[in-house]
Amino acid sequence: MRRLKLMAPLIVTGVLCAGGLAYASSQFTQTSVITLTAKKAGKPTGLKASLLSADPGAVQPQGLKTLTITLPTKTKFDFKSTAIKQCKASEVEIKATLGSACSSKSKIGSGTAVADGAPVLPTIPENATAYAGHNQIVFLLTPATAGAGQVLVLYGKVSANKVTTEVPVINAGGLNIVITALDLTIKTIGAGKQAFITAGSCTGGKFVVKSGFVYQTGATLSITSSSKCSK
Secondary structure: OOOOOOOOOOOOOOOOOOOOOOOOOOOOOEEEEEEEOOOOOEEOOOOOEEEEEEOOOOOOOOOOEEEEEEOOOOOOEEEOOOOEEEEEEEHHHHHHOOOOOHHHHHHEEEEEOOOOOOOOEEEEEEEEEEEEOOOOEEEEEOOOEEEOOOOOEEEEEEEOOEEEEOOEEEEEEOOEEEEEEEEEEEEEOOOOHHHOOOOOEEHHHHHEEEEEEEEEOEEEEEEEEEEEEEE
């Protein structure tokens, strides 16, 4: 598995470029490690994701606008699998019930997240839960501690082997909030033809995953991670 750490947004030519005002300092870093839990192509699989941004040279890291995860070719999602149920609750219902409006069988993963509300609240711990929706993954972030945090629902739209998540500008009480970390595990669910996710192509002994970042500043970034596999 390879972990890439990209420095200096205006220096890494061809990987990170500013398409607008670049608020990130030269100390900005972004890591993304996304792996499949299966060891063979064509087998049921889960996913593990670990993303982290930091910028010691700025008040807070630049906010993410769009994240596109491209999984190995031929990776399949089956939202009609009998092994899951789709969460059909609205965003309002999900927020109001902290996720209980979704069937327990629609819950496909969990983990943690961190938000940055600097300079007032630079570290805001959150719980992260993933649900199967209609051709999309519903991500729910809820405060991990009382008195701080915000309930947020994001949608990762699935098309073939790609998951695209739009992140809105987040403002709470006049504070600009940036999601800086996410550690999430999506379980291996179902078997055979009823697997929720089926691992795609194993290329050169690796499952290769690409993470494409577009930031609110207009900057873009691409990171590749991989895990060992066999055909």
